[in-house]
Ligand code: HEC
């Protein structure tokens with residue numbers, strides 16, 4: 051009797067030691083993964099505003115109105131929101147965006163969320179700031195189609211924007227200007243940050259992301275994805291060749307494009323330098339699960355396939371289905387909420403506008 055009791059209690063004790071030590075091990079492993087994640091990624095900051103571009107409530111509100119304003123484009127239909135739509139997480143859901151007068155753009159529209167935190171704007175990085183991006187879009191023959199900033203300023207005046215610009219840019223003799231259009235839109239864009247479950251995890255909440263997501267995070271790091279997709283925006287911090295192991299179009303099915311005189315060569319189109327051939331800005335992966343289709347031309351529809359393409363052409367690896375599913379589970383933890391100030395439509399000035407054919 052005693053003997054049985056004695057052995058059972060020893061067995062229970064051994065079991066207790068074993069389970070506690072494996073729990074301690076598991077906890078250590080979880081902590082090690084979190085430490086590693088913290089060394090590669092960062093939680094999003096609270097704001098993307100910078101001293102170079104002072105903002106105010108009036109400026110942010112004007113920026114929001116201008117972001118949705120279509121009547122400045124030459125067909126009266128294009129606005130930032132036309133291609134960066136609240137219903138599609140700041141993107142447009144199309145493989146290739148459709149611009150002014152129905153012209154097809156050669157590239158896929160990335161989300162506008164968190165973009166002020168990127169190294170530069172556009173796949174080729176030919177726009178330094180979101181402000182420069184917003185200003186140059188006005189004269190892009192594919193986006194707004196205007197031929198001069200004076201033309202834009204006259205339109206804004208006619209639409210009745212004078213008071214809003216004056217409130218946003220007080221003490222300026224000429225409040226309506228293309229620069230101020232850009233500064234106001236930038237002030238608004240700099241509010242569009244999307245904190246996600248992954249940020250809670252980085253701040254120490256182990257329960258913020260699932261077991262699968264943690265396995266995916268581990269795989270994302272061990273496979274080498276984080277070598278390019280890192281920092282607060284999980285990408286967007288460097289330029290890299292797309293197609294390191296093999297030509298990217300063999301895996302994506304990307305087509306030649308008339309406008310680019312062949313396959314998209316990335317930064318080369320902006321610099322004309324041979325060493326920039328097929329160099330693209332590494333995209334951020336925040337909100338990637340909700341912004342298909344993928345790559346600079348939207349050539350891949352599903353995230354699982356985009357992950358496989360990346361492993362193949364960037365790292366020469368073939369991931370199994372479980373690894374792909376786990377990496378996707380991790381990428382889903384980067385989905386934030388559509389910012390409230392972006393989700394609601396602004397009221398725009400009422401004006402006797404007539405669009406030109
Ligand atoms: C006709 C569709 C269209 C319109 C209109 C448009 N965009 Fe875009 N936007 C795109 C496409 C396509 C890209 C990718 C261009 C590239 O990488 O070469 C892009 C890129 C961007 C980027 C860079 C994102 C990144 O990750 O690099 C920002 C920021 C942006 N647009 C903001 C705006 C703002 C602000 C406006 C209004 C002033 C605007 N866009 C108007 C389609 C559009």
Ligand code: HEC
Pocket residue numbers: 173270273274275276277278279289290291292294330331332333334335338343344345346347356357360361364365377
């Ligand atoms: C050597 C750098 C590098 C590595 C390593 C890398 N990527 Fe990428 N990734 C890029 C570049 C550059 C692009 C943009 C390609 C393009 O569209 O032109 C990209 C695009 C993506 C996209 C599409 C994003 C979008 O919005 O269209 C996903 C998803 C992605 N990478 C995930 C991964 C995963 C998962 C891994 C690891 C298996 C990985 N990447 C490894 C550089 C890299």
